[in-house]
Amino acid sequence: MKVTLAMKPGPRSFIPIEAESIVPKNFLAGTDLAVWRGNRELRLDEVFSVSVEGDADRPEDVEVVLSGDDTFRLKRVGEYMDGGKITVLGDIGMHCGNFMSGGTIEIHGNADGWLGREMTGGTILCRGDVADYCASGYRGGRKGMKGGSVEVFGRAGDFLAESIAGGTVTVHGDAGDMAGAEMHGGTLIVHGDCRRPAANMKTGSCYVYGTAQGMLPTFAKNGTVQHEGRTLIHFTGDIANRGKGNLFVKGYKYLD
Template sequence: MKKVTLAMKPTSKSFIPIEAESIVPKNFLSGTDLSVWRGNRELGLDEVFSVSVEGEADRPEDIEVVLSGETFRLKRVGEYMDDGKITVLGDIGMHCGNFMSGGTIEIHGNADGWLGREMAGGTILCRGDAANYCASGYRGGRKGMTGGTVEVFGRAGHFLAENISGGVVTVHGDAGDMAGAEMRDGTLIVHGDCSRPAANMKGGSCYVYGTAHAMLPTFKKIGTVRHEGQTLIHFTGDIANRGKGNLFVKDYRYLD
């Protein structure tokens, strides 16, 4: 097992984000001679981080990368990651886990926007809150997350799992507006409240264990079901789009 610890060095330019798509486990198989970008400057990994390495590995699945310090400045960590593990001991910046297909990313703090954008596999665990567009597709795209698992233990922002086409997204707190919008397949679970869930959904299953505020009238009520020990109201739709998805809510309020 190989453990690579990257502790961010203090800097007077902490307001400038760092593009760190090179930080994926497989890139550390041959050492730590990698680079990142701060603005228009390419910097060696050791210019931004204090780097330490323990152990050895021949496969990405046996590598763990641990990030600490002002990690909220790091963008695109874990982009195209396919194996191994990344542990973030604080907050993380935008686009963490872009296009991820395998491995595990664990974030001990909060995650900025686009967490797990268009991911195809693997696991993302966010112990704090996740900002807007978690597990969604990019603006103008028609496909969001297609596989894997995202679990947020805090709250999630707006457009959670927009365009999701596979995989499982779970939020233990509340979510914002339009959770599961344009959903095509997969599973979305919100343990708290949200508003206008599953708008224009075509397929898949969305569960809201709290209250669905501003519930859209274009869902057909089927009845009730028991799920995870709770009674949920079952709707199908979005019939405005001839959708055949399933929406399950504990309670709902139509828009006044």
């Protein structure tokens, strides 16, 4: 079954639309769903032109396609998703794929903050850039992403994979400040540069194929290793946190 949700053009507005109802399994029972624009509850068809092709008995057979100029306003799309596919033909708002445990979300544009927050499984592909807190945890939470994979083909903002405890995050461009902060499991790979990676890490593996700017002084150098055709410098830490994590970098620069 393919569900196409095309955002209806309307007066220019930036008030976010919370759309946690947009999850493949919800469409097995029809399209009588609601979303929230600010404090107003709206029917799905007040915001989108909805079309459905074919039918399905299980979430894995449902694909939801989102389109329109304002998809960046949509928050919480794919929250608690456990199967099927969501394709966003543009940008997506905050909290896309929160807590997802299965299925695939593909974003053709950029994703706003908290993409894949606390996800436990499934796959997220972002063809553009992601903002802060991609694959991270919630405020005060001890664990961020616990499973699944996130792949970003553009750049990532700050606090990428904060508190990651499992799964894999790959960013093909640069990442911002504090990538992998409070990491205690999982794997983070940044193909470009980033600042202060793996701050306060406990366990897990963080790879920076570019330069780690502002490298923290509390990582102990352990020589070099070969990794997928690259020679990387191996550190362990964060010793300030009695950590035994692994940080591999191509180059590094202290703020000395």
